[in-house]
Amino acid sequence: MAPFLQELVVSPVTILVLVLSYIAYWRSKHRLLLPVDWPLVGLLPSLVANLRNLHDYVTAVLAASGQSFAANAPAATNMRLFITCDPDNVRHIFTANHENYPKGHEFAEIFDVMAGSFFTMDGEPSRRPRAEQSILGDPRVVASMVSSCHDKVRGGLVPLLASMASRRTPVEVQDLATRLMFDVTAMAVFGVDPGCLSPDMPSMRVSAGMDTIMEVGLFRHTVPACWKAMRRLKVGPERKLAAAHAVLHGFVTEMMEKAKKYRHGHGDDEAEEKRAAAAPPPSAVDILSSYINDPDYNADGHLLRTMLITYMVAGPDTVGTTLSWFFYNLAMNPHVVSAIRHELAPIASRNKAAATSTAATTNGDHHTAVMFSPEDTKPLVYLQAALFETLRLYPPGPIERKTVVADDVMPRGHEVRAGDAVLISLYAMGRMEALWGKDWREYRPERWLTVSVSGDGGGRKKQLRYVPSHKFLAFNSGPRMCHGKHIAVAQMKTVAAAVVWNFDVEVVGGQAVEPKLSCLLQMKNGLVVKVKRRAV
Numbered sequence: 001m002a003p004f005l006q007e008l009v010v011s012p013v014t015i016l017v018l019v020l021s022y023i024a025y026w027r028s029k030h031r032l033l034l035p036v037d038w039p040l041v042g043l044l045p046s047l048v049a050n051l052r053n054l055h056d057y058v059t060a061v062l063a064a065s066g067q068s069f070a071a072n073a074p075a076a077t078n079m080r081l082f083i084t085c086d087p088d089n090v091r092h093i094f095t096a097n098h099e100n101y102p103k104g105h106e107f108a109e110i111f112d113v114m115a116g117s118f119f120t121m122d123g124e125p126s127r128r129p130r131a132e133q134s135i136l137g138d139p140r141v142v143a144s145m146v147s148s149c150h151d152k153v154r155g156g157l158v159p160l161l162a163s164m165a166s167r168r169t170p171v172e173v174q175d176l177a178t179r180l181m182f183d184v185t186a187m188a189v190f191g192v193d194p195g196c197l198s199p200d201m202p203s204m205r206v207s208a209g210m211d212t213i214m215e216v217g218l219f220r221h222t223v224p225a226c227w228k229a230m231r232r233l234k235v236g237p238e239r240k241l242a243a244a245h246a247v248l249h250g251f252v253t254e255m256m257e258k259a260k261k262y263r264h265g266h267g268d269d270e271a272e273e274k275r276a277a278a279a280p281p282p283s284a285v286d287i288l289s290s291y292i293n294d295p296d297y298n299a300d301g302h303l304l305r306t307m308l309i310t311y312m313v314a315g316p317d318t319v320g321t322t323l324s325w326f327f328y329n330l331a332m333n334p335h336v337v338s339a340i341r342h343e344l345a346p347i348a349s350r351n352k353a354a355a356t357s358t359a360a361t362t363n364g365d366h367h368t369a370v371m372f373s374p375e376d377t378k379p380l381v382y383l384q385a386a387l388f389e390t391l392r393l394y395p396p397g398p399i400e401r402k403t404v405v406a407d408d409v410m411p412r413g414h415e416v417r418a419g420d421a422v423l424i425s426l427y428a429m430g431r432m433e434a435l436w437g438k439d440w441r442e443y444r445p446e447r448w449l450t451v452s453v454s455g456d457g458g459g460r461k462k463q464l465r466y467v468p469s470h471k472f473l474a475f476n477s478g479p480r481m482c483h484g485k486h487i488a489v490a491q492m493k494t495v496a497a498a499v500v501w502n503f504d505v506e507v508v509g510g511q512a513v514e515p516k517l518s519c520l521l522q523m524k525n526g527l528v529v530k531v532k533r534r535a536v
């Protein structure tokens with residue numbers, strides 16, 4: 001039983017919910033998929049009964065109900081829910097009538113640690129503060145985020161994997177991907193490398209705090225009536241969340257201090273001083289500097305910290321989670337690995353002679369590894385298709401939440417009322433037969449590709465098929481589209497190319513690989529693999 005459920009066993013309503021949950025569990029076991037909208041407690045029993053596989057349950061319900069259904073939240077919340085994954089509704093909600101569907105006050109409360117940042121704020125981007133509009137559009141920041149990822153892969157990830165391969169140490173992919181992306185993002189945000197991806201594997205308290213925010217976030221979405229009382233009483237998941245908030249604020253404060261010292265050329269120790277001296281001037285590239293120079297932020301230290309926390313949540317978790325599912329899918333589909341290597345081969349033979357091909361492992365011996373620069377991987381369409389196919393099946397943000405401002409009618413005739421909550425399941429959207437065909441379960445990068453024939457008879461060229469964002473929602477759609485999409489794709493291609501070319505990856509048998517119950521689609525138990533160096 002999840003720890004927070006123990007806290008729920010306190011009232012007659014809870015007993016009622018448990019009884020009804022059992023009935024709901026029995027119904028779903030017997031394939032009576034459409035949930036019962038019970039008086040008083042609404043959809044809650046069905047959600048509790050299917051908590052373990054919530055995303056798959058919602059997918060099955062949406063498939064059985066024509067991609068949308070309406071229900072009641074518990075009576076105490078006085079709220080109705082509209083749950084959908086229909087692209088026509090998505091286009092209506094995210095683009096055509098987006099002003100009627102802000103994230104809303106409840107969303108901002110659920111993610112209160114990011115209150116006031118772009119993640120929780122509603123309104124047009126044009127009305128947002130200056131720094132926020134420009135940072136991820138600044139080519140220097142983009143180049144810095146992509147090249148620092150490349151440097152970290154070459155100097156950190158590849159040598160570490162090579163050492164683990166020679167020692168035959170099992171690798172936990174999700175942990176490694178999180179460490180890598182945590183360092184890469186912190187370097188972009190603060191201009192300082194926290195050094196999480198190192199052979200001694202330092203504690204990941206901050207990253208664990210970020211995971212807690214996403215786990216408790218889902219709990220808050222699911223039981224709107226309970227969590228505020230629990231926050232007041234400081235019990236269960238709310239107590240854990242308060243501790244996570246403190247860790248994150250502490251981390252940001254510490255990193256801001258370090259960034260200040262770096263700017264003035266004083267690291268904490270000799271190694272840091274050397275790193276600071278070798279690094280480009282942080283003010284030229286890092287996100288913190290843009291905010292410090294922005295009058296909207298430099299007067300409000302709390303808002304600045306909130307914004308920096310939001311960047312730390314937006315970057316490492318999304319990319320790290322996608323990479324974990326990507327390597328899992330590759331391990332299950334060796335023909336996709338071969339196709340990626342086939343696409344990399346001409347670049348590899350070119351790069352093999354270059355100086356980048358030698359790296360020291362972390363235990364001292366040398367091995368040859370071929371590296372691929374962001375310019376090398378940019379045109380690789382099959383690799384990108386494999387990443388998008390991962391995002392279709394495993395979008396790191398599996399749900400989006402919106403609030404209805406004024407009564408409205410959805411494109412397919414569903415009525416919503418002011419104050420209703422709208423939940424959009426991205427996870428379900430990538431798994432609808434109506435959208436992706438009978439083979440939607442299959443991991444098939446080819447579905448993202450099309451072949452163009454050049455007019456001069458010059459041959460056939462594979463290119464990425466255009467799929468509109470209201471059908472492929474992993475990066476969001478409309479004015480709130482992800483600002484970091486191109487950075488994320490370039491970073492993921494850099495990591496993927498280096499690992500796929502230089503290593504064979506095999507999943508250790510007997511693991512239950514399943515999503516965690518969270519607003520972030522991490523793997524519940526991680527993914528343990530064995531890596532072998534390839535002769536390159």
Ligand code: HEM
Nearest residue numbers: 118314315318319322397474475476480481482483484488
């Ligand atoms: C696989 C990687 C990524 C995925 C799937 C992804 C997905 C998303 C999604 C779904 C949103 C909308 C969230 C919401 O409004 O509820 C979003 C927003 C955003 N993302 Fe990403 N993201 C990724 C990586 C990144 C990275 C690496 C950065 C930063 C470098 C970034 C920066 C942002 C920003 C600034 C927004 C806010 C946009 C706005 O509200 O106007 N993302 N992303």
